[in-house]
Amino acid sequence: MTYFNTDEVDSALVNLSRNDRNCELIELPERSVEGVTCHALRLGSRPTGTRDCVLLIGGVHAREWGSCEILICFAADLLLAYRTGSGLAYGGRRFTADQVRGLLDNLEIIVFPLVNPDGRRYSQNTEAMWRKNRNPAYGNGKGDCVGVDLNRNYDFLFDAATAFSPTSGVRVSTDPCDPQLYQGPQPFSEPETRNVRWLLDAYPRTRWFVDVHSYSEDMLYVWGDDEDQSTDPSMNFGNHAFDGLRGDAGDARYREYIPASDLAQATGLARDFAAAVHGVRGTDYTAKSAFDLYPTCGSSDDYAFARHLTDPARGKVLAYTIEWGTEFQPQWDEMENIIKDISAGLLQFCVSARSMVGTRTAATTAA
Numbered sequence: 567m568t569y570f571n572t573d574e575v576d577s578a579l580v581n582l583s584r585n586d587r588n589c590e591l592i593e594l595p596e597r598s599v600e601g602v603t604c605h606a607l608r609l610g611s612r613p614t615g616t617r618d619c620v621l622l623i624g625g626v627h628a629r630e631w632g633s634c635e636i637l638i639c640f641a642a643d644l645l646l647a648y649r650t651g652s653g654l655a656y657g658g659r660r661f662t663a664d665q666v667r668g669l670l671d672n673l674e675i676i677v678f679p680l681v682n683p684d685g686r687r688y689s690q691n692t693e694a695m696w697r698k699n700r701n702p703a704y705g706n707g708k709g710d711c712v713g714v715d716l717n718r719n720y721d722f723l724f725d726a727a728t729a730f731s732p733t734s735g736v737r738v739s740t741d742p743c744d745p746q747l748y749q750g751p752q753p754f755s756e757p758e759t760r761n762v763r764w765l766l767d768a769y770p771r772t773r774w775f776v777d778v779h780s781y782s783e784d785m786l787y788v789w790g791d792d793e794d795q796s797t798d799p800s801m802n803f804g805n806h807a808f809d810g811l812r813g814d815a816g817d818a819r820y821r822e823y824i825p826a827s828d829l830a831q832a833t834g835l836a837r838d839f840a841a842a843v844h845g846v847r848g849t850d851y852t853a854k855s856a857f858d859l860y861p862t863c864g865s866s867d868d869y870a871f872a873r874h875l876t877d878p879a880r881g882k883v884l885a886y887t888i889e890w891g892t893e894f895q896p897q898w899d900e901m902e903n904i905i906k907d908i909s910a911g912l913l914q915f916c917v918s919a920r921s922m923v924g925t926r927t928a929a930t931t932a933a
């Protein structure tokens with residue numbers, strides 16, 4: 567085996583859904599810029615909407631090839647183990663049959679492995695290090711003046727020039743010819759990011775979101791715009807009194823608010839993920855905030871977690887970004903090892919998430 571091309575990613579999803587009654591094919595509402603129909607999978611043994619949901623996405627950045635294979639293998643392993651009543655083992659990390667069964671019986675898991683099919687096709691056929699989508703609409707439509715960085719296109723502090731400090735070095739660009747970081751003309755200008763938003767809207771019981779990227783061997787939790795703090799609720803992304811101050815490291819003028827209980831859950835799940843990865847073959851992933859990698863705006867994790875703060879009618883989504891590996895396109899034999907690492911991490915993430923559901927249910931019952 568080697569890396570899937572765009573058509574193979576899609577046929578893998580269709581085949582998985584045909585062979586298993588606990589797996590349903592979801593057609594996303596929007597085609598990619600170049601007209602590709604996108605699919606996701608819904609895993610679960612119970613009727614849709616009756617369980618809390620984990621949403622996993624990948625293939626956002628074109629050159630980060632292995633994210634699609636990670637999510638497809640994760641889904642395939644989980645479905646097969648459930649169907650056969652067996653556990654799962656990745657290197658030295660094992661999961662029991664009870665744990666596997668508990669995931670599909672008590673959670674809904676949605677897997678969207680290829681958010682950016684046009685970009686993957688271009689990266690695999692023409693320019694290996696391509697990152698953006700392939701939208702030609704905003705520059706002159708040639709060379710680097712094509713495409714939007716989809717992970718800067720979400721609605722979170724999109725107006726970076728206003729929101730951030732001039733010295734922050736926030737990683738984003740308003741230049742359509744920036745080869746990496748062009749954010750697009752406005753939030754959700756791209757069909758590919760609108761598909762992700764649609765999943766969050768269509769599955770309102772989504773409580774966990776993971777965006778699979780490469781690389782740096784990190785498990786990132788929110789926030790990405792500045793350091794986390796749990797003492798001053800007024801110091802938050804919606805408060806314009808702090809415009810121009812965000813994004814500087816090591817200062818006290820601005821740090822992004824997250825309630826202490828949310829931060830404890832966010833860091834706990836990230837550490838559980840990293841511990842499971844370590845159990846496979848000893849690889850050390852670091853659980854840290856996205857800002858500790860570098861300051862960002864318009865990214866999927868901050869958007870997903872911010873949704874319940876901008877609209878209290880929405881549920882809270884603990885949101886993460888995985889940065890697997892130490893290069894974008896490892897040799898396939900090493901990619902197979904990384905697939906095992908991250909599959910174990912994601913399985914443990916879901917097992918821990920499921921136990922959080924149990925805790926909440928018990929507390930509700932007791933009250």
Ligand SMILES: [Zn+2]
Pocket residue numbers: 626627630779780
């Ligand atoms: Zn990426």
